[in-house]
Amino acid sequence: NAGVTQTPKFQVLKTGQSMTLQCAQDMNHEYMSWYRQDPGMGLRLIHYSVGAGITDQGEVPNGYNVSRSTTEDFPLRLLSAAPSQTSVYFCATLIQGDLYVGYTFGSGTRLTVV
Amino acid sequence: AQSVTQPDIHITVSEGASLELRCNYSYGATPYLFWYVQSPGQGLQLLLKYFSGDTLVQGIKGFEAEFKRSQSSFNLRKPSVHWSDAAEYFCAVGAMEYGNKLVFGAGTILRVKS
Helix, strand or coil, X not given: CCCEEEECCEEEECXXXXXXXXXXXXXXXXXXXXXXXXXXXXXXXXXEEEEXXXXXXXXXXXXEEECCCCCCECCEXXXXXXXXXXXXXXXXXXXXXXXXXXXXXXXXXXXXXX | CCEEECCCCEEEEECCCCEEECXXXXXXXXXXXXXXXEXXXXXXXXXXXXXXXXXXXXXXXXCEEEEEHHHCEXXXXXXXXXXXXXXXXXXXEECHHHCCCCEECCCEEEEEEC
């Protein structure tokens, strides 16, 4: 059971390049989300999904696209990278019940845009 | 809008001294609350969480937190700090009424003096 797997762990892009950050989970959680972490700002929600085929914007969605074709995968796409997108990106899933709620975070992707 | 405030950006305590990290939130719904710890270059580790029930919550590594609804606070405490506790600490709040979107505070960096 791998939990939440993010790839790659590190990436350097040139301004204007595109790339996809991968997030995969093997827990069958319906809810998945992407956050970015910047110094002094905590983690901010980029996009989230409550199930296959359903996505919505978070606090800082501009410059990012997502899709959710399967329960397992929730890729984050940067269509034209900008230096302002230099950050650490975390994917997270959620499971909740009547008496329980829990988020599982991936180990992060450190992205540098030059 | 939902928000989480961690008033202290940096805190320095002596090893063996007690610790309290503050967290205040603004939410229009019944929240669930988390404290996470992050060492440099690492991912997020869950220290403890409050979902319902007893408002004093025990976590890992000797940490505890108390949910005070009247004060909209969820402060993290530890009676005796160890040098290995030096890290960044994040408070996070979510609510089912707001789509389970987790909102993070900006973080508090803890330095431990020997």
